[in-house]
Amino acid sequence: MKAIKVPKPFEIVIEDVEEPEIMSETDVKIKVTSAGICGSDIGIWNGTNSLATYPRLIGHEFGGIVTATGNSVSKVKIGDKVAVDPVMSCGHCYACRIGRHNVCRDLEVMGVHRDGGMCEYVCVHEKNVHKFNKDFPENMLSVVEPFTIGVEVNRRGAIKKGDKVLIMGSGPIGIAIMQVAKKNGAEVMMTDLVESRLEKARQMGADRTVLVSEQDLDEMISDFTEGEGIPVIADTVCTPASFEQAVKLACPAGRVIVLGLKDQPSSITMADITKKELTIVGSRLNCDCFDEVIEGLEKGQLHPEKFVTHIFKYDEIQKAFDTIREHPQDVMKAVITF
Ligand code: MN
Ligand code: ZN
Numbered sequence: 001m002k003a004i005k006v007p008k009p010f011e012i013v014i015e016d017v018e019e020p021e022i023m024s025e026t027d028v029k030i031k032v033t034s035a036g037i038c039g040s041d042i043g044i045w046n047g048t049n050s051l052a053t054y055p056r057l058i059g060h061e062f063g064g065i066v067t068a069t070g071n072s073v074s075k076v077k078i079g080d081k082v083a084v085d086p087v088m089s090c091g092h093c094y095a096c097r098i099g100r101h102n103v104c105r106d107l108e109v110m111g112v113h114r115d116g117g118m119c120e121y122v123c124v125h126e127k128n129v130h131k132f133n134k135d136f137p138e139n140m141l142s143v144v145e146p147f148t149i150g151v152e153v154n155r156r157g158a159i160k161k162g163d164k165v166l167i168m169g170s171g172p173i174g175i176a177i178m179q180v181a182k183k184n185g186a187e188v189m190m191t192d193l194v195e196s197r198l199e200k201a202r203q204m205g206a207d208r209t210v211l212v213s214e215q216d217l218d219e220m221i222s223d224f225t226e227g228e229g230i231p232v233i234a235d236t237v238c239t240p241a242s243f244e245q246a247v248k249l250a251c252p253a254g255r256v257i258v259l260g261l262k263d264q265p266s267s268i269t270m271a272d273i274t275k276k277e278l279t280i281v282g283s284r285l286n287c288d289c290f291d292e293v294i295e296g297l298e299k300g301q302l303h304p305e306k307f308v309t310h311i312f313k314y315d316e317i318q319k320a321f322d323t324i325r326e327h328p329q330d331v332m333k334a335v336i337t338f
Contacts, residue, residue, distance in 0.1 A: 003119030004317050004336070007055040009047030012317060017057070020123040022070050028129045029068040030082060033138040035118045036061030036146060036308075037320060037334045039171075044112070045321060050261075052112050059118030060086035060111035063141025064338075066129070073126045081132040083144035083294065084117060084124055086110035087285050102152070102287040109285065118314070120338050130290035134298045139311055139337050143304040146333065147293040148286035149259075150176030153234050154184055156283040157257040161185030164225050168246060169236035170194075170201040170209070172333045173259065175307060177234050178206055183301040186232075189224050191217065194329050204306050221249065234283075235259060240266040252276040257283050310334040 001019040006012055022029055041058050043049030063083035066076050076082060089096050089104030096104050110116040110124075130144070154177065159165055163186040167174045170192040178188045182205045189208040190201045198209035210220045221230050229251025235242050238260030246256045247268050256278060273280065296302040309332040312320040317336060324331050 001120035002314060002338070003057045003115075004059065004314060005055055005057050006044050006052075009045065009054070012045055012321060014315060014317065017119065019121050022068050022123060024125075025070040025072040026126050027070040027123045028066055028073055028076055028082075028126050029121060029123045030064040030084065030129070031067045031121055032062050032064040032117055032119060032338050034063060034140065034142040034338070035059040035116075035336045036142040037324060037336065038146070040112065042321070042324060049112070051109075056111070057115035057119055058111045059116035059336075060109055061142045061145040062086075062117030062122070063144060064122075065138070066131075067121070070126070075126045076129055076131050081136055081138070081141060082129045083132075083141050083290060084110070084122065085128045085130065085148075085286070085290050086112075086116065086145065087287075088114070088128070100287055102285040118317075118336060130294055132294055132298065136297065139335060140304055140308065142335055143307060143333070144290055144293045144297070145286075146172055146307075147176045147180065147296070147302055147304075148289035149173055149283075150178075150180035151289035151292050152286045153177045153257050153259065153283045154180045155287075155289070156281045157232050157234060157255045159184055159186050159232055163187070163232050164230060165189070165232040165234065166221065166230045166249065167191070167206075167234045167236060168242055169238075170197040170206075171236060172307065174234075174236040175201060175204055175332065177236065179204065179302050180296070183296055187224075189220070189230075196329060200306065200332065204303060217249070225251070229254070231255065233257070238262060240264045244268060247272050247278065247280070250276060250278055253278075255279045255281065257281055259283055306332070308333045308335050312336055314338050 044052040066080045088108040089101035090106040093105040190206045233246045234257040235246045243266040
């Protein structure tokens with residue numbers, strides 16, 4: 001079968017590899033129909049993703065059609081359309097025991113720590129497989145994973161009806177968080193440095209947007225919250241400065257959700273946190289969020305149509321990567337089809 005492989009940084013190839021087969025009674029074999037390209041895939045390609053090892057078959061956002069099942073599989077059947085959760089955990093460590101397996105001590109993510117889903121077939125444990133109950137376009141099955149990031153952030157930040165939420169950054173992660181927050185009944189303000197991205201954010205549901213290069217964020221927040229300050233902030237910009245800014249902007253008793261994986265320090269004092277009794281939480285990957293996303297998509301509460309801006313066939317992978325690198329502002333989510 002064909003698979004997309006990064007043998008080492010700055011190289012991407014389509015390779016013939018052996019097709020995986022059902023090895024255990026709990027395995028599900030899936031013909032992959034679509035796989036999303038993520039910023040972290042670009043990071044694996046250009047050597048800046050510190051978690052990845054090489055050579056690697058990439059792809060952690062993918063879905064397809066079930067073609068075979070192990071003897072004990074009851075969750076799905078042949079022909080079902082499914083999305084695959086790429087998160088693999090040990091099941092025994094502290095995080096796993098308390099139901100937080102997405103931060104397992106021995107965490108492995110398909111397409112990062114082990115081979116992923118940008119290939120024609122995968123075999124995975126049935127617990128990682130989540131099926132659609134209604135018909136859904138084959139080339140959109142991969143949008144579930146990025147939306148699960150949005151669900152995880154909403155859960156970690158306890159975002160609920162009536163909350164006013166600031167999302168820093170209007171890339172795909174910001175948009176996913178926003179749509180889930182809207183589904184949960186929150187009001188959402190989004191920021192960016194690029195007006196065209198804010199335009200898209202408004203089209204996809206953002207209540208308000210702030211062009212931070214030209215508009216005064218403090219003033220806009222004050223207007224949005226009638227002077228109260230912002231109670232929930234999700235930082236998808238993920239720089240040392242954006243984290244500092246999020247902590248400063250949060251109103252007393254506010255929540256800040258952090259998504260960055262950079263290891264550079266920010267200047268935040270104890271007083272910054274204590275005085276306002278802030279809740280600062282990390283949010284990583286997803287913890288059993290697939291079914292909520294699929295339900296949201298099927299009920300029309302989440303809107304993937306404008307989210308996916310580019311679709312390429314698998315043999316155009318080089319072109320897809322080039323497009324993302326050359327026109328990062330025009331590409332929200334690019335999808336590879338098989
Ligand atoms: Mn991703
Ligand atoms: Zn574990």
